[in-house]
Structures are given as C-alpha cells and as structure tokens.
Amino acid sequence: MNKLFLAAIKEETIGLDYFNYTGVGKINATYNTLRLIYLHKPEIIINYGTAGADNTKIKGIIECTKFYQRDMDVRGLDFELGETPFDKIKEIITSKDGxxxxxxxxxxxxxIDMEVDVVDMxxxxxxxxxxxxNIQFxxxxxxxxxxxxxxxxxxxxNLAKGATAFASLISTQF
Incomplete structure (x- = not known):
C-alpha cells in the first residue's frame, strides 16, 4: 500500500525520516497535501502532529476520527460554528471510534466555543x-x-516525547 506520512513541521517528527511536511495552518496544509498527492499518488495518508487537549482527561497519543473547522464562524448569518456557508461538508468522520x-x-x-477533544491547526x-x-485518512x-x-x-x-510515542505506535500499526 502506498502510504504518505504528513506532519506540519519537522520539529514534531524528531528522529523520524519518512515524513513530508505541510507547513502550519489550514491553507498550507491544503496546498501541500494536494501537491504531495499529485507527486506520490498515495492510497492512504497518515497525519501525525501535536495537539492541545480541550478534553483534559486524555493524554499521550490518540487517534482522531472526527474533524471540525473550529474557526469558521458565520453564526451572524445563522450558520453553526464550524459550518462553511454553502458547503455540503460540515464535518468529516472517518470512524465512530476515536x-x-x-x-x-x-x-x-x-x-474555545466548540466542544471537541483536541485542537490543532x-x-x-x-x-x-x-x-x-477519495484517499484513506x-x-x-x-x-x-x-x-x-x-x-x-x-x-x-513535549515535541520529542510525541515523536517517540508515534514511532512506537506506528511500528505496531503499519
């Protein structure tokens, strides 16, 4: 299976030499993900990075399976927080677990105003x-x-601790 590993910045993947980097933020991530898909034609993209816990009961490394745009705020026009006007995709759910x-x-x-477990960029x-x-994520x-x-x-x-935890996880997952 053709896998593509993505992280925002090199500092998040200390000691891991198989990553490609998107840069920080949604625009950089969108552009560079598309560019890397065009170059590598992956069947699956595996994203790793750090996140802040809004749910302070969780620790260590986790898998995220539900994704929301926390800073799309058009509530003044009667849209929900996170909802992009006139876009059919409001949330992305890859699995009910996670x-x-x-x-x-x-x-x-x-x-923040949105109820999520973690926040990232x-x-x-x-x-x-x-x-x-249509690529597995x-x-x-x-x-x-x-x-x-x-x-x-x-x-x-905690950057180095995260990279070590991901390396351990990935050796058993993929």
Whole structure:
C-alpha cells in the first residue's frame, strides 16, 4: 500500500525520516497535501502532529476520527460554528471510534466555543482533501498541552516525547 506520512513541521517528527511536511495552518496544509498527492499518488495518508487537549482527561497519543473547522464562524448569518456557508461538508468522520479534533488557524491557549477533544491547526484541511480525493485518512495526535495559558511552554517541551510515542505506535500499526 502506498502510504504518505504528513506532519506540519519537522520539529514534531524528531528522529523520524519518512515524513513530508505541510507547513502550519489550514491553507498550507491544503496546498501541500494536494501537491504531495499529485507527486506520490498515495492510497492512504497518515497525519501525525501535536495537539492541545480541550478534553483534559486524555493524554499521550490518540487517534482522531472526527474533524471540525473550529474557526469558521458565520453564526451572524445563522450558520453553526464550524459550518462553511454553502458547503455540503460540515464535518468529516472517518470512524465512530476515536477522538474529535477542531482545526483552526490559531494557537489555542484558552477555552474555545466548540466542544471537541483536541485542537490543532491542520487535520481538518488534510481530512477534507482526502475525502474529496477519495484517499484513506488516518490521524494521530500527541497531547502536547492542555490548550490553556501554559500551552506554549508545554508544547515545546513535549515535541520529542510525541515523536517517540508515534514511532512506537506506528511500528505496531503499519
């Protein structure tokens, strides 16, 4: 099976040499995912990265299977938070098992309005490209922080731990 491993930045994959990088944020993730699909023609895309836990009961590495756009906010026009006007895709669910991920173009360090388990900056974009291109998608996140006032310090301290956890997981999964 032709697999493509994606992460936002190299700092999240310390010691892992099989990754391609999308860059930070939804636009970079969308563009570079499409570019890499064109080059590699994968059957499956495996995304790994760090995430802040909105649900502080979860720790370590998790699989996300439900994806939402946390910063699409057109509630003033009677759309729901996360709903893109005139787009048929409101949420992306790859499996009923797993955790929910709210993707947005901001680093979260306080409570957000959307109820999700974790927050990141790329997964929804990659999941949507995979859905539209009919490519299997798996997404793993290492909980690097609690998306609170300490998030920036905690994130940096946990990058290497996340890469090690992903390497252990991937050796048994793929």
């Amino acid at each position: 955790y929910s991920c709210g993707t947005g173009d901001s680093f979260v360090n306080k409570k 790329e997964a929804y974009a990659i999941a949507k490209v995979c859905k539209l291109e 798996r997404c793993f996140k290492y909980i690097s922080d609690n998306a609170d006032e300490n998030a920036d310090n905690d994130w940096g301290k």
